Amino acid sequence: MLTENLQKKYNLIKEYAEGGQSVTFLVEKDSIKYIIKIPKSVSLSKERRFRLEREIKALELMNGFGVPKLHDYSSEEEVYIVMDFISGLTLNEFVEKNTLDLKTSVLIVTSLCEIIEEAHKIGLYHRDLKPDNIIIENTTNRPFIIDFGICWLDDNSSFKTKKGIELGNRFLRLPELAKGTDVTVSASDITFLVGILFYLVTKHQPNILLNEEGLQPHKRSEVRDLEVLSNNILKKIFDKGFTYEVSLRYSTASELKEDLNKILLPMTTENLDFDASKKLDELFNDEFYKKKRANIEIIKECHNLFLSNYQQSLNASLNYGGNNANFSEETRSVETSMFVVQRGTSEPNVRFYLVSKFNDNFDIVYLTYGTETFNDQVSHTIKETTKMETLYPEIGKLLAENTMNELLPKIQSGLR
Incomplete structure (x- = not known):
């Protein structure tokens, strides 16, 4: 129940189900409703007190921008937080009771992007974004983010989470927030937002970036045939947002918001060049372009050959996943x-790569390849067919052996 002091200030309306570390109450004062959050335990650990003070600071800095406005608090003997009551449903409840089209789903996530963008500007990272921590306000359908209990704030004070404690949530488990890591990056919050978009349009939770078959959430059998996923822009958002490698994902909310706007604001017919098809024909028939595309396809096949031999050399209890044979025009x-991992798990894993870079004429290829502790390089011309047929399989076998050697001690350390 509320403490005696708080009962004098507020009228108790309702006690909510207990959360992990706190008890939450709906109260009223002068006909205005508030939420009061109180720790379950009277005696707080050093970490729990730090987390509570960090949540207070987060709400204070956000000042009601997409989060409940902070009204009163105490972090001394009597510990509590008093904040706005947001009248509405959690995002989970909202999805269960409503049929959402793509536009509505994108608008919700765009609004969340704006909130997270503001938070990141002040060095605040939520680290636990999920449908249960988002309230859709009744009258406006605006989303509000709640529960900053494990947030991180760049203010020169910190509390290191104990080794073995996993941050984040089971809605979408991220490798950078896994047990034993001490990493906080902006990309994690943005990846959670991509996960929320996926949940809104499919009604499925993403759970993990890559499953046992190495498939991203939108490529799994239970959702891949959904009509909404025929939207090419949406698929590209998921391709990038659910990439295993943190550095290849969205790193800012504005970057994700820019791609979301492409769905909201499709191209109009104004100012379109209706000779575009003719110009494309001219481009596709250009001899250099045809040679370039043909050589790219040759090297893609070499990468497939590399991966095939990598797989053949891999222990049967291991699996691999990631991105294979993607061509970048920019580079x-x-x-x-990719990465290799024991079947049925996501950690520990070892990353490996093969990059084939063309010269300006697309007739010489410079290879770089390696693992987390090993790398090498070699070059060949596009005409050296015999060399290529031998080289790429050899690299596949070499990297398979190296990744297994690097994975072995990681697995052994987990058994101790």
């Missing part, structure tokens, strides 16, 4: 970036 390279 003029075909890249395979």
